[in-house]
Amino acid sequence: MENQTGSIVKFLNISKVFPGVKALDEVSFEIKKGEVHALLGENGAGKSTLLNILHGVNNEYEGIVEIHGKVVAYKNANEAILDGISKVHQEVSLIPDLTVGQNITLGCEPKKGLFIDYNKLHKEANKILKRMNCNFKSEDIARTLSTGEMQMIAIAKGLYHNAQLISFDEPTAALSNQEVNTLFSIINDLKRNGITILYVSHRLDEVFQICDRATVLRDGKHVDTFNINDVTREQLIKKMVGRDVSAYAVRKKKYPISNESVLKVENLSVNGVFESINFHLRKGEILGFAGLVGSKRTDVVRTIFGATRKTTGTIKINEKIVDIKSPEQAVKLGIGLIPEDRKTQGFIKYFDNANNVGLTKMEKFMKFGLLNHKSKTKNCNYYAEEINLRPKDPFYMTNNLSGGNQQKVVIAKWLSSDTDILILDEPTKGVDVGAKAEIYRVLEELIGMGKSIIVVSSELPEVLGLSDRIIVMREGRQVKEFINNNLTEEDILQYAMGVGNDVENARI
Numbered sequence: 001m002e003n004q005t006g007s008i009v010k011f012l013n014i015s016k017v018f019p020g021v022k023a024l025d026e027v028s029f030e031i032k033k034g035e036v037h038a039l040l041g042e043n044g045a046g047k048s049t050l051l052n053i054l055h056g057v058n059n060e061y062e063g064i065v066e067i068h069g070k071v072v073a074y075k076n077a078n079e080a081i082l083d084g085i086s087k088v089h090q091e092v093s094l095i096p097d098l099t100v101g102q103n104i105t106l107g108c109e110p111k112k113g114l115f116i117d118y119n120k121l122h123k124e125a126n127k128i129l130k131r132m133n134c135n136f137k138s139e140d141i142a143r144t145l146s147t148g149e150m151q152m153i154a155i156a157k158g159l160y161h162n163a164q165l166i167s168f169d170e171p172t173a174a175l176s177n178q179e180v181n182t183l184f185s186i187i188n189d190l191k192r193n194g195i196t197i198l199y200v201s202h203r204l205d206e207v208f209q210i211c212d213r214a215t216v217l218r219d220g221k222h223v224d225t226f227n228i229n230d231v232t233r234e235q236l237i238k239k240m241v242g243r244d245v246s247a248y249a250v251r252k253k254k255y256p257i258s259n260e261s262v263l264k265v266e267n268l269s270v271n272g273v274f275e276s277i278n279f280h281l282r283k284g285e286i287l288g289f290a291g292l293v294g295s296k297r298t299d300v301v302r303t304i305f306g307a308t309r310k311t312t313g314t315i316k317i318n319e320k321i322v323d324i325k326s327p328e329q330a331v332k333l334g335i336g337l338i339p340e341d342r343k344t345q346g347f348i349k350y351f352d353n354a355n356n357v358g359l360t361k362m363e364k365f366m367k368f369g370l371l372n373h374k375s376k377t378k379n380c381n382y383y384a385e386e387i388n389l390r391p392k393d394p395f396y397m398t399n400n401l402s403g404g405n406q407q408k409v410v411i412a413k414w415l416s417s418d419t420d421i422l423i424l425d426e427p428t429k430g431v432d433v434g435a436k437a438e439i440y441r442v443l444e445e446l447i448g449m450g451k452s453i454i455v456v457s458s459e460l461p462e463v464l465g466l467s468d469r470i471i472v473m474r475e476g477r478q479v480k481e482f483i484n485n486n487l488t489e490e491d492i493l494q495y496a497m498g499v500g501n502d503v504e505n506a507r508i
């Protein structure tokens, strides 16, 4: 029997340099066999780079990786999988038109002579799915499954290859509460079976809930590795950020809200998606939208922004009816939307930070018909400082930033824009704890300047901490509107989950 407390992975002096950035600087630590080990750090700290090295995605680095005491240098992710090192990442890449079983066994299908033995393939895949208590089958087509179920396939793929370690990178970002619970019970089950978990997340509650030990990276350097029970939340944040930061959304000042309504939405519907949405947004107010995954909050704000065509309803800006047919029109009318999917909808791949941050106000940087690069760079420098962009370099290509820093660029683009109405969809998803606090502070500043804000968020403490009023949605319907007076998470959840049925008296 193997030593349960021995290490499965040892990183020894791992360094990795990208042009202009030392992403990892002599990082050394161990992951013990059978533990759930959190890998933590701010955006750009080096977490993904280290994962890529572990999984053979990135094979040019300095230092040594040992698995089970043997030095390894995987040339690609497949070599790592065959050696028992698997990964489940946020954007699970499956072939949607293949069956679940084909996805699980892809590249290593059981064969009968020269041909794939489909009977055996489904039998083996179903055995794994049963072990994981999944309620879908190997024969199902992958495309028909939910995000959470697709993640289960990625885990099953690891188990098919006899995974000894599975890494998870922000696995809960797109999951419903129930799917998160299922995932955690599977992780506990894997752990009981001696499988090691490496867990990357910015959601600290989850880290305290399921992790045994944690390693913190900061600016590519190893800060500490410790038992999670030995630190408080505040101590953990301090290790990550290097200073005291509140991870909670708290409004420091309450500004007076005028009665002037800047946006009015009446009976807005999109056939088959959501119906009869009615609300108004006042000048200087933060209006929160709460609801479970699938409640269609994103669809509502995308429709207001002109990215989806409405079926019925009226939108008024400053009491005037407008017909917003495209996002360009919305921007002209003074509405900005920071989308949830910032990677594909937020920035231009071939632009540097200065161009991306300044994207919505290029005409402001024009002087005598020429682009004034100095003021564009100054604009970027200001916001890079505000939200702690890493690296802050205005000439750095946004596409080469870490995932979280790319998000910060998109957020900076809209914060720096001159929109009167700003809609933020999941503003702090994938954003580190330090930047969260900065974003909350900038939102407060904007409100102080008389702007109006809509925040869609799955993080209840965030909606509760920021909003003056909160609209709760469930399955495409607006089920409750609250004035945020000492509201609790339970108040919101009972409507989001369908326990409360105060639809008739929903508006206050």
Ligand SMILES: Nc1ncnc2c1ncn2[C@@H]1O[C@H](COP(=O)(O)OP(=O)(O)OP(=O)(O)O)[C@@H](O)[C@H]1O
Binding pocket: 018, 019, 021, 022, 023, 041, 042, 043, 044, 045, 046, 047, 048, 049, 050, 390, 391, 400, 401, 402, 403, 404, 405, 430
């Ligand atoms: N392909 C690349 N080219 C240039 N620089 C890169 C590349 N990939 C990563 N970097 C840089 O390496 C550093 C570490 O990035 P990494 O993606 O590992 O951070 P992270 O901790 O995973 O951040 P996040 O929480 O935002 O995902 C960052 O400064 C990033 O800009």
